[in-house]
Amino acid sequence: MFRTVLVANRGEIALRVMRACRELGLRCVAVYSEADRDAPHVAYADDAYLIGPPSPAESYLNIEAIIRAAKATGAEAIHPGYGFLAENPHFVRAATAAGLVFIGPPAEAMERMGGKTAARREATAAGVPVVPGVLEPVTSAAEVKRLGKEFGYPIAIKAVGGGGGRGLRVVRSPDEVEEAFASARREAEVAFKNGELYVEKYLDDPRHIEIQVLADGYGNAVALGERDCSVQRRHQKLIEECPSPALTPELRAEMGAAAVRLAKAVGYVSAGTLEFLYQDGRYYFLEMNTRIQVEHTVTEMVYGVDLVAAQIRIAQGEKLWLKQEDLVPRGHAIECRINAEDPLHNFRPALGAIGEYREPAGLGVRVDSGVRANYTVPSHYDSLLAKLITWGANRNEAIARMRRALAEYRIEGVTTIIPFHLAALEHPVFVAGAATVNFIPRHPELLTRTAELMPPATPPAPAEPAPEPRRFTVEVNGRRFGVAVFGDGMSLAPAQPAPARGAAPRRASPKKTTLAAPVDGVISPIQGRVVAVRVAHGQQVEAGQVLFIVEAMKMENEITAPHSGTIGEVRVEVGMTVEAGAVLATYQTTA
Numbered sequence: 388m389f390r391t392v393l394v395a396n397r398g399e400i401a402l403r404v405m406r407a408c409r410e411l412g413l414r415c416v417a418v419y420s421e422a423d424r425d426a427p428h429v430a431y432a433d434d435a436y437l438i439g440p441p442s443p444a445e446s447y448l449n450i451e452a453i454i455r456a457a458k459a460t461g462a463e464a465i466h467p468g469y470g471f472l473a474e475n476p477h478f479v480r481a482a483t484a485a486g487l488v489f490i491g492p493p494a495e496a497m498e499r500m501g502g503k504t505a506a507r508r509e510a511t512a513a514g515v516p517v518v519p520g521v522l523e524p525v526t527s528a529a530e531v532k533r534l535g536k537e538f539g540y541p542i543a544i545k546a547v548g549g550g551g552g553r554g555l556r557v558v559r560s561p562d563e564v565e566e567a568f569a570s571a572r573r574e575a576e577v578a579f580k581n582g583e584l585y586v587e588k589y590l591d592d593p594r595h596i597e598i599q600v601l602a603d604g605y606g607n608a609v610a611l612g613e614r615d616c617s618v619q620r621r622h623q624k625l626i627e628e629c630p631s632p633a634l635t636p637e638l639r640a641e642m643g644a645a646a647v648r649l650a651k652a653v654g655y656v657s658a659g660t661l662e663f664l665y666q667d668g669r670y671y672f673l674e675m676n677t678r679i680q681v682e683h684t685v686t687e688m689v690y691g692v693d694l695v696a697a698q699i700r701i702a703q704g705e706k707l708w709l710k711q712e713d714l715v716p717r718g719h720a721i722e723c724r725i726n727a728e729d730p731l732h733n734f735r736p737a738l739g740a741i742g743e744y745r746e747p748a749g750l751g752v753r754v755d756s757g758v759r760a761n762y763t764v765p766s767h768y769d770s771l772l773a774k775l776i777t778w779g780a781n782r783n784e785a786i787a788r789m790r791r792a793l794a795e796y797r798i799e800g801v802t803t804i805i806p807f808h809l810a811a812l813e814h815p816v817f818v819a820g821a822a823t824v825n826f827i828p829r830h831p832e833l834l835t836r837t838a839e840l841m842p843p844a845t846p847p848a849p850a851e852p853a854p855e856p857r858r859f860t861v862e863v864n865g866r867r868f869g870v871a872v873f874g875d876g877m878s879l880a881p882a883q884p885a886p887a888r889g890a891a892p893r894r895a896s897p898k899k900t901t902l903a904a905p906v907d908g909v910i911s912p913i914q915g916r917v918v919a920v921r922v923a924h925g926q927q928v929e930a931g932q933v934l935f936i937v938e939a940m941k942m943e944n945e946i947t948a949p950h951s952g953t954i955g956e957v958r959v960e961v962g963m964t965v966e967a968g969a970v971l972a973t974y975q976t977t978a
């Protein structure tokens with residue numbers, strides 16, 4: 388048994404996990420980076436520990452710093468959330484070796500499902516259907532051509548170390564094989580440090596359906612139905628729902644039984660998700676996610692099970708208390724991810740200072756948020772601000788409720804994808820429950836409608852420049868401590884009176900009007916790695932032209948010319964890491 392849980396994550400999922408801890412009577416410890424001192428997850432925790440600089444590699448991915456924080460705060464267990472270290476078997480082993488309980492699967496189960504060809508072999512051995520294809524990596528383009536002949540084009544070349552669509556190439560004829568094979572290998576080597584590739588028959592118009600499982604440490608496992616996550620853009624899920632409009636109760640039971648067989652076969656423990664493609668009434672196992680997922684919420688609403696609390700109780704050694712026959716879906720739930728992105732500019736991240744912030748409420752509405760009013764969202768992490776989940780007695784009620792809740796949501800100062808969601812939820816294909824993974828690319832009218840629904844621009848909330856901390860020496864029980872007070876020192880104080888509506892800006896400070904850009908240049912709005920440079924010194928560019936691609940949190944972001952003109956200096960090259968606000972190129976002055 389443990390009494391204190393360290394949550395090795397940030398944002399909405401850190402809060403989600405801490406809420407489950409509180410309900411179970413457990414103390415919760417937050418960790419935070421220098422960029423997250425003011426973050427809601429830090430304020431919520433019983434105790435919080437600084438683990439390093441803003442960059443994830445030095446903070447939320449820093450295994451040693453996190454284990455040190457657990458030791459220093461008396462935590463006995465670690466919940467990893469999703470992303471960051473959640474599927475890293477080295478982290479599991481390091482935590483266990485330090486005497487901590489890892490709230491998640493054993494390292495061995497992670498490893499058995501980590502490689503995609505290994506996962507396909509495990510599935511095949513457990514009698515779970517996989518997409519027709521190979522069970523061992525391929526070694527040459529010639530071999531891929533033979534497989535193309537055998538399975539028939541199109542085929543998919545995929546990375547063994549892959550996930551999230553990276554290293555995926557669709558090949559439609561033999562003469563495309565050489566190039567696709569070479570470029571998939573390059574991408575896989577860079578992304579996963581593993582250039583191994585494999586081949587599957589390509590399904591042209593599948594749905595993404597995933598099965599939620601819970602397994603205990605005694606060989607028991609149950610399935611909690613499916614989630615349909617077909618509404619994705621470049622492998623980023625935007626809308627998820629439970630149940631899938633496509634499944635019958637019979638198929639749900641069959642896929643659930645297949646998922647339970649496979650989870651048991653690999654010695655899985657905790658919450659896990661098995662991803663499938665579903666097309667023409669058939670399902671095919673793709674891969675397993677050995678973590679709690681972003682969209683676990685819709686399953687919770689429909690099955691009435693707190694999945695995070697279940698993970699914790701299983702980690703405490705409890706035997707599974709749920710019986711498969713008792714797990715019956717009730718009603719329908721939908722989740723819309725509330726990302727700070729501009730849907731009209733390729734969903735590029737639009738993080739910044741949130742001013743007014745008001746969440747929807749009422750029957751059947753759940754908001755899992757990582758932000759609040761008057762909060763500057765750090766640019767070092769992903770763009771997920773919050774998740775809006777609605778439950779209804781049936782799918783139409785859940786949709787109507789979601790449209791109502793989206794319309795109530797006020798987030799001022801940053802651009803969000805709420806208008807895109809409103810457009811998707813009124814689209815006849817979505818309303819009919821007919822969306823496949825090609826829904827967004829095949830319906831450009833979604834973006835036309837999104838443009839109509841965009842709110843008028845609100846002036847960005849004045850970003851408070853980080854003030855110098857004030858330093859004090861305090862004495863606690865006769866021991867002296869150096870204390871640094873960041874901000875106004877009031878952000879943790881309860882019941883701050885809200886400023887009256889229409890009152891003067893929170894801090895009238897005439898100096899803090901919008902700063903003039905110090906240089907006339909092309910600025911990266913995000914921190915990330917430069918993966919393409921499409922401009923050179925002296926080049927004439929048009930406003931909106933894509934000049935750079937910066938990859939951040941596994942997403943490629945197009946950086947465009949803010950206005951037309953002639954480029955002076957190009958200051959970055961492919962492979963460089965840039966900070967948010969970095970000048971990537973300058974314009975030549977015309978004066």
Ligand code: MV4
Nearest residue numbers: 518543550551552587588589590595619622824
């Ligand atoms: C596929 C496929 C069609 N056929 N495999 C993309 C990410 C990776 N997890 C699996 N992906 C796909 N694999 C075969 N054999 C289509 C996709 C795919 C996709 C899958 C799930 C959700 C969205 C998608 C969007 C495009 C392609």
